[in-house]
Amino acid sequence: MSVDERAALQRHRLWGMIDRLLAADGPQGRWLREAGIDGGADVHLTDLPRLPFTTKQQLWDAYPLGMVAVPRDQVAAVHGSSGTKGRPTLVAYTRADLDLWASMCARALACAGAGTGSVVHNAYGYGLFTGGMGLHQGAVKFGATVVPASAGMTERQVRMIGDLRPDILTCTPSYALRLAEVADQTGADLSSLKVGIFGAEPWSEGLRTAIQAALPLRALDIYGLSEIIGPGVATECLEQNGLHVNEDHFIVEAVDPATGEPVPDGTPGELVFTTPTKQALPLVRYRTGDVASLARGDCDCGRTLVRMSKVMGRADDMLVVRGVNVYPSEIERVLLGSGLVAPHYQIVVDRREEAAVRLVVACEAITPGDAADPSAELVRLLREGLGLHADVAVLPAGDVPRTEVGKAVRVVRWTEGEPPLPGLADPSDQDLPGSG
Numbered sequence: 001m002s003v004d005e006r007a008a009l010q011r012h013r014l015w016g017m018i019d020r021l022l023a024a025d026g027p028q029g030r031w032l033r034e035a036g037i038d039g040g041a042d043v044h045l046t047d048l049p050r051l052p053f054t055t056k057q058q059l060w061d062a063y064p065l066g067m068v069a070v071p072r073d074q075v076a077a078v079h080g081s082s083g084t085k086g087r088p089t090l091v092a093y094t095r096a097d098l099d100l101w102a103s104m105c106a107r108a109l110a111c112a113g114a115g116t117g118s119v120v121h122n123a124y125g126y127g128l129f130t131g132g133m134g135l136h137q138g139a140v141k142f143g144a145t146v147v148p149a150s151a152g153m154t155e156r157q158v159r160m161i162g163d164l165r166p167d168i169l170t171c172t173p174s175y176a177l178r179l180a181e182v183a184d185q186t187g188a189d190l191s192s193l194k195v196g197i198f199g200a201e202p203w204s205e206g207l208r209t210a211i212q213a214a215l216p217l218r219a220l221d222i223y224g225l226s227e228i229i230g231p232g233v234a235t236e237c238l239e240q241n242g243l244h245v246n247e248d249h250f251i252v253e254a255v256d257p258a259t260g261e262p263v264p265d266g267t268p269g270e271l272v273f274t275t276p277t278k279q280a281l282p283l284v285r286y287r288t289g290d291v292a293s294l295a296r297g298d299c300d301c302g303r304t305l306v307r308m309s310k311v312m313g314r315a316d317d318m319l320v321v322r323g324v325n326v327y328p329s330e331i332e333r334v335l336l337g338s339g340l341v342a343p344h345y346q347i348v349v350d351r352r353e354e355a356a357v358r359l360v361v362a363c364e365a366i367t368p369g370d371a372a373d374p375s376a377e378l379v380r381l382l383r384e385g386l387g388l389h390a391d392v393a394v395l396p397a398g399d400v401p402r403t404e405v406g407k408a409v410r411v412v413r414w415t416e417g418e419p420p421l422p423g424l425a426d427p428s429d430q431d432l433p434g435s436g
Contacts, residue, residue: 003304007045010251013276015040021282024069027062028054028284048253049262054286059089068092070280080128081226088128091226092280100277104232104246105138108222111237111244112195114168118144121161123171125151125406130230131200135170138232151405154178158188165192173198173207174408177343180214193217199231201407202311202329206336210343221310227286228273234308239300242307249277252306254294257315268293270315289314321359324387328410334385335363340374342366344400346421350414359390362421364397393424
C-alpha cells in the first residue's frame with residue numbers, strides 16, 4: 001500500500017474510533033471532549049499531538065476493566081501484562097480483536113519468511129501473558145503447524161525440536177540462548193531451525209550476533225505490548241533493518257519522554273500508539289514507556305510501513321550512575337561487542353550507601369581457566385563507550401542466572417544484606433578485579 005493510501009485509511013479508521021469512544025462516554029471519551037473534540041471528523045493525522053495521552057496509571061486507576069468501550073457481554077478474552085513492575089494491566093478483547101491479533105502475528109511469520117509448510121516451535125509462556133497465545137493464534141491463522149511448547153522443561157524442548165524438526169522458533173531472546181546451551185550439553189540436534197522470532201524483552205545487536213552464533217537461524221525482533229494488542233505490533237523482516245510497524249492498525253509516534261513533544265525521525269523517543277481498529281480497549285496516544293526511533297522509506301523487502309529501531313529500553317528503566325544516564329541494553333551492547341564474555345550477564349545496582357550508587361556488571365568469560373581476566377578491559381570499554389564508571393565481576397560459568405520461564409532479569413537491586421549474586425565482593429574488600 002502506498003503511503004498516501006495508508007494515510008487515508010488511517011484517517012478514516014481514526015475518525016471511527018473517536019466517534020465510538022465519544023458514544024461510549026467512558027473515561028477516554030470524556031478526556032476527548034475536555035480537549036475540545038466533539039467528533040471524529042474534527043481530527044486529522046496531523047492533529048494527533050493535540051489529543052490527550054493515555055497512560056498506564058490511568059489503566060491502573062480504572063482496574064480491572066473500567067476503560068472497556070464495549071458491553072461486557074462482548075468481551076471474549078482477557079489478557080494482561082506480566083506484572084514485573086507490580087500488578088498486571090488487564091486488557092479485554094472482543095472476538096474481532098482476537099482475530100486482528102492473530103492476523104498481526106501471522107504477518108510476523110510472513111516477515112520471517114514462513115510458508116504454509118512451516119512448523120513453529122512456540123516457547124513463549126501461555127497464560128495472561130500475551131506472548132504464547134499471540135504467536136499460537138498467528139501460526140494457526142497463517143496455516144503453519146504450531147508446537148505449543150510454552151516455557152520451561154528445557155531438556156524436553158530441545159529433544160522435541162530435534163524430533164519434530166521445526167523451522168521457526170519463537171521465544172524470548174534470553175531463552176533462545178538457554179535452549180542453545182542445553183542443546184550443546186545434551187547433544188540435541190537443532191539444525192532444522194531457520195528463523196527465530198524473539199521479543200518480550202529489549203535485546204541488542206550484540207545479543208543477535210550471539211544467538212546467531214549459537215543457533216543455526218536468523219534472529220528477528222518482534223515488538224508488542226498487551227495494552228496495544230500483544231506481539232505483532234511490529235516485526236523485523238529478513239532484511240533485519242528495523243521493525244515494520246503495522247500502522248494500518250497502530251498509528252505510532254515518538255515523543256520526548258520528559259516533555260511529550262514529538263521528536264524527529266531517527267531520534268530516540270518514547271513510543272506512543274493509537275489503536276483505531278481495536279474494539280474492546282481502543283487507546284488514544286498510549287504512552288508505552290518504550291524508547292526507540294522511527295524511520296520512513298521503503299524497505300528492500302518491498303514493505304512501505306514505517307520502521308522502528310530495536311527498543312533501547314524503558315524510560316523508567318534508565319540507570320543514573322554518577323550523573324551518567326544509561327539503558328541496560330547499552331551496557332549489553334558494549335559487553336557482547338567486546339568479544340570477551342559469554343552472552344549471560346546481570347547488572348547489580350548497589351544502593352547500600354545513600355551517598356553514592358555503585359554499579360556492578362556481572363558476566364561470564366568465554367574461555368574459563370587460565371585465560372587472562374577481561375575485567376579491566378571491560379571497565380575501560382564501558383568508560384570509553386558510555387562514559388560509565390562501573391565495576392566488573394567475571395563469574396564462573398553458570399553463576400549468572402539463566403531464564404527458564406518468563407523474561408530475563410537483567411537488573412537487580414542490592415540494598416542490604418548479602419550480594420544478590422555469588423562472587424560479588426563488597427567494594428571495601430577490593431576483591432573485584434575490574435574497578436571503574
